[in-house]
Amino acid sequence: MATAVEVPEYEVQDDVQLDPERTALIVVDMQNDFVSEGGSLVGPDAKDTIPRIQSLLELARGSGMRVVYSQDTHDEGDPEWQIWPEHARRGTWGWQIVDGLAPRGDELIVQKVRYDAFYGTSLDHQLRLWGIDTLVICGTVANICVHYTAASAALRWYRVVIPRDAVSALEPFDLESSLRQTAFLFAGTITTTEAIHT
Numbered sequence: 292m293a294t295a296v297e298v299p300e301y302e303v304q305d306d307v308q309l310d311p312e313r314t315a316l317i318v319v320d321m322q323n324d325f326v327s328e329g330g331s332l333v334g335p336d337a338k339d340t341i342p343r344i345q346s347l348l349e350l351a352r353g354s355g356m357r358v359v360y361s362q363d364t365h366d367e368g369d370p371e372w373q374i375w376p377e378h379a380r381r382g383t384w385g386w387q388i389v390d391g392l393a394p395r396g397d398e399l400i401v402q403k404v405r406y407d408a409f410y411g412t413s414l415d416h417q418l419r420l421w422g423i424d425t426l427v428i429c430g431t432v433a434n435i436c437v438h439y440t441a442a443s444a445a446l447r448w449y450r451v452v453i454p455r456d457a458v459s460a461l462e463p464f465d466l467e468s469s470l471r472q473t474a475f476l477f478a479g480t481i482t483t484t485e486a487i488h489t
Contacts, residue, residue, distance in 0.1 A: 298467040301474035304482040307452060311354035311489045315423045316347055318360045319408065319430030319437045321392050324378045324385030325363075326431065331378045331385055336459040337431045341391050343457040343484045344429050348392065354489040357421055358398040360388060361408040361430070361440065369404070406439040415447060425450040427487065429457035434469035445477030452480040454487060 321344065324330040326337040351358050363379040364386065365371060372378075379386045381402075394400055401412045409415055418426075426449050428441050437458050441451045453473055460466035473479035 296464065299471055299475075301471045301481055303455065304480050305486050307480060307482045307487045309356075309425060309427070309452070309487060309489050311351070311356040313423055314425040314427060314489075315357040315359055315418060315421065316351040317408065317426050317428045317430075317440065318344060318348070318358070318392060319428060319440055320361055320363045320379075320432070321389050321430050322363060322379055322385065323387055323389060326389050331376050334431050334459045334461055340429070340431070340457050340459050341389065343454065344392055346484050347427065347429055347454065347457060347487070350487065350489065351427075352395070356489065357418075357423060358394070359414065359417075360392075360394050360398065360400045361414075361436065362386070362388060362400050362402045363436065364402040364404060371405070403436075406436045407443045408436070408440040409443040409447070418449070423449070425452065427452045427454065429454055431459045432465075433458040433460035434465035438469045438473070441473050441479060442477060445473075445479060450480070451477055452482060452487070454482050454484045456483050 324332055364381050365379050366381055401408055401414050426444050445451050470481050474481050
């Protein structure tokens with residue numbers, strides 16, 4: 292049964308200045324299975340965020356900001372396939388990052404086995420080596436892998452910035468509830484792509 296729920300207000304910042312030397316852009320799970328036609332778990336709005344994420348990549352690469360991609364990665368027998376249909380099987384087309392957002396050779400790709408890009412990976416270690424204290428997080432899915440990566444980052448005392456037009460969810464409610472939780476629980480900065488400057 293559907294119930295109408297009013298989302299509590301959260302602030303959307305209209306001017307976010309970042310130090311590119313201390314900031315990393317995290318592109319979460321923009322893979323064919325979640326974005327491209329024919330993928331096994333395509334989000335309805337995921338493809339629409341590609342131009343926004345391209346703008347963020349242009350900003351990051353032009354200013355010297357570090358760029359990190361998370362790549363959801365599963366192998367035969369993965370228990371996550373008991374929750375979701377099979378997806379992001381290592382080495383398949385669905386596992387690959389979409390062509391329009393292809394990583395460059397010097398950009399880090401973190402293959403993750405759970406929703407959280409920090410879980411069981413070297414991401415935190417690498418960010419510390421780079422002297423990063425701020426993360427701009429975009430991609431899909433807003434209330435799953437984006438959210439749990441943002442939460443894990445905030446619990447490690449990174450400043451979290453989420454451009455709301457560069458994330459997508461399966462349902463509008465999921466997007467809004469995730470953004471509100473990020474702002475409310477983790478003092479995260481919610482903004483838009485155009486409001487981010489270096």
